[in-house]
Amino acid sequence: MNVDPVDMDALSELFNVGLHRAAASLSELTGQRIGVDMPRLWVCKASEIEERMLSLLRGELATVHQIFSGAVAGDAVLLIEPDKAAALARFMTSGEAAIGGRLDQSAREVLVEIGNVVLGACLSSFGDMLHVPVTFSVPRIHVDSLAGVLAALRTETEEVQYAVIAATRFGLSTMEVDGYLIVAVGAKSLARIFSAMSGKA
Amino acid sequence: MSEVSALSNMALNALLRDVGDMLEVGVVSVDTHGTIIGWNRWLESVSGHRAADVLGRSLPDLFPSMGPAAIAALDRAVAGATVVLSHGFHRFFLPLQSPIDHGPYEFMQQNTRLLPIVDANGNSVGATAIIQDVTERVHREAELRLAIERAEAANRAKSAFLASMSHELRTPIGAVAGYTDLLRDGIFGEVTPAQVVHLERIKRVSAHLLHIVEEILTFARVEAGREEVRITETDAGTVAIEASAVIQPMLEKKGLHFDICVPETAVIMHTDAVKVRQIMINLLGNAVKFSSKGTIRLDVRVDEPGTQVAFIVSDEGPGIDEENLERIFEPFTQVESTLSRTHEGTGLGLPVSRQLARLMGGDLVAESVKGKGSTFTVLLPIVSSPYAGGTISGEHLLVGESSS
Numbered sequence: 001m002n003v004d005p006v007d008m009d010a011l012s013e014l015f016n017v018g019l020h021r022a023a024a025s026l027s028e029l030t031g032q033r034i035g036v037d038m039p040r041l042w043v044c045k046a047s048e049i050e051e052r053m054l055s056l057l058r059g060e061l062a063t064v065h066q067i068f069s070g071a072v073a074g075d076a077v078l079l080i081e082p083d084k085a086a087a088l089a090r091f092m093t094s095g096e097a098a099i100g101g102r103l104d105q106s107a108r109e110v111l112v113e114i115g116n117v118v119l120g121a122c123l124s125s126f127g128d129m130l131h132v133p134v135t136f137s138v139p140r141i142h143v144d145s146l147a148g149v150l151a152a153l154r155t156e157t158e159e160v161q162y163a164v165i166a167a168t169r170f171g172l173s174t175m176e177v178d179g180y181l182i183v184a185v186g187a188k189s190l191a192r193i194f195s196a197m198s199g200k201a
Numbered sequence: 202m203s204e205v206s207a208l209s210n211m212a213l214n215a216l217l218r219d220v221g222d223m224l225e226v227g228v229v230s231v232d233t234h235g236t237i238i239g240w241n242r243w244l245e246s247v248s249g250h251r252a253a254d255v256l257g258r259s260l261p262d263l264f265p266s267m268g269p270a271a272i273a274a275l276d277r278a279v280a281g282a283t284v285v286l287s288h289g290f291h292r293f294f295l296p297l298q299s300p301i302d303h304g305p306y307e308f309m310q311q312n313t314r315l316l317p318i319v320d321a322n323g324n325s326v327g328a329t330a331i332i333q334d335v336t337e338r339v340h341r342e343a344e345l346r347l348a349i350e351r352a353e354a355a356n357r358a359k360s361a362f363l364a365s366m367s368h369e370l371r372t373p374i375g376a377v378a379g380y381t382d383l384l385r386d387g388i389f390g391e392v393t394p395a396q397v398v399h400l401e402r403i404k405r406v407s408a409h410l411l412h413i414v415e416e417i418l419t420f421a422r423v424e425a426g427r428e429e430v431r432i433t434e435t436d437a438g439t440v441a442i443e444a445s446a447v448i449q450p451m452l453e454k455k456g457l458h459f460d461i462c463v464p465e466t467a468v469i470m471h472t473d474a475v476k477v478r479q480i481m482i483n484l485l486g487n488a489v490k491f492s493s494k495g496t497i498r499l500d501v502r503v504d505e506p507g508t509q510v511a512f513i514v515s516d517e518g519p520g521i522d523e524e525n526l527e528r529i530f531e532p533f534t535q536v537e538s539t540l541s542r543t544h545e546g547t548g549l550g551l552p553v554s555r556q557l558a559r560l561m562g563g564d565l566v567a568e569s570v571k572g573k574g575s576t577f578t579v580l581l582p583i584v585s586s587p588y589a590g591g592t593i594s595g596e597h598l599l600v601g602e603s604s605s
Binding site for chain 2: 106
């Protein structure tokens with residue numbers, strides 16, 4: 001899908017602001033410095049998500065999925081490789097979760113909380129820009145293949161047609177964790193986002 | 202609002218209250234001012250506060266020790282956000298008494314979901330917190346974590362013990378062997394022929410003891426995951442010939458024939474040559490130990506695609522029953538008690554050899570026919586080989602043959 005480079009830059013900045021908000025929240029909550037890289041961004045058709053994601057990561061994934069609704073509606077997913085997700089949960093709990101490097105129940109709960117913070121911060125950026133409230137469902141965690149994750153994407157109001165994919169890296173004091181976000185939306189929602197960015201909203 | 206819809210709302214509220222009372226989780230709702238407007242039966246039972254007593258109050262008023270993070274989470278939910286508090290990260294929502302007396306927890310460990318209550322226009326008019334008690338599970342996980350930490354500490358102690366024993370056991374055995382040599386060579390004065398015989402016996406026994414110690418230490422290192430594979434370029438045929446030279450005196454002593462067949466040209470393997478030699482010596486030593494007659498063979502072959510090297514040691518000894526064939530790879534096992542008595546050893550040679558072969562990405566397998574003899578095949582991966590084309594070739598070399 002061809003997107004105007006200016007719109008792409010604006011979209012990147014929107015995600016960047018959201019991710020920095022998320023990193024700041026996580027830093028405040030843990031008392032540990034957490035950094036985040038400027039995200040790389042792709043906008044593609046829903047049918048192209050799998051191909052694009054497969055160029056970034058493979059195998060089983062730990063995912064936190066939230067459905068959002070309002071003027072902009074869709075699915076938001078945070079994807080992290082399971083061993084990195086376990087390490088992240090271990091870091092956030094000072095070693096209490098993810099015993100033996102496993103993504104145990106406590107680690108999954110911690111990951112849900114992290115996912116909620118990250119997805120909430122990013123998608124609130126859309127809401128702030130559009131000056132409309134965006135509400136979220138309760139986040140759910142799945143450990144599944146990419147195909148399994150993508151099969152679950154479907155907005156409540158309109159079928160997913162496009163996706164914004166963001167790849168970033170969280171910098172913790174002990175390691176770096178690659179995180180990927182898929183924001184899957186219908187055509188109307190994507191049009192509203194681009195319209196708002198170009199000041200037409 | 203019409204009367205009908207007002208009645209419907211009342212019915213809906215009653216239904217939600219009944220459903221909330223049936224749940225095994227806590228459900229508390231507040232309005233935009235933070236005033237409690239819902240308090241389910243589960244919360245009544247775990248907090249000791251009846252709904253009638255809490256409705257109209259605020260949560261910080263009811264729980265003065267409620268944490269600032271929990272209050273901030275509630276405020277965010279009232280403002281329209283969906284908030285998650287996991288017990289491990291953001292900690293508990295309400296300071297409720299722990300349901301278990303034992304354990305380190307003063308308060309109930311909770312996972313909480315806070316959801317905004319949204320009206321028909323999409324405006325947030327309050328929030329609901331759903332609280333799940335996970336204290337029992339967290340307690341079990343903490344016990345498991347403690348057990349893992351203890352096991353890791355024990356493993357570290359075991360590794361330190363092995364490192365220490367490796368030195369402490371080898372050093373005195375080396376001293377015994379060294380001083381025996383000096384005595385036998387007459388460095389400390391003339392020795393009689395009878396004394397030489399006894400000194401030779403001490404030398405043999407100390408060498409045997411050193412072998413046993415090495416076997417036990419290797420087994421322990423592999424079991425502890427501390428045995429390392431040191432990859433070097435090595436020729437498969439050379440390793441086989443070197444191992445054969447070590448067992449030559451044993452062959453001669455027992456009057457056994459020995460044939461070795463190695464490839465005509467070098468088969469360069471990227472593997473741990475020391476370990477391959479150790480396996481070969483173990484297998485050839487066993488073949489000699491359990492054979493009283495016949496021929497022992499060592500064949501070195503490259504498989505058809507040129508990816509593996511097979512070292513095949515065969516003998517014409519007593520053989521092993523099929524049902525016992527896998528047992529010989531169990532530690533501290535020698536199949537027949539009569540053999541155990543007549544053939545000394547730790548019973549670790551074959552388990553260690555298989556462990557080492559597997560450590561190098563290969564395997565050790567056995568075939569045997571009772572009364573006819575046994576064949577042990579070590580399969581090891583080859584990284585580069587002049588046999589990449591897939592030919593198997595060999596030159597028949599007679600390294601040692603003694604009269605029987």
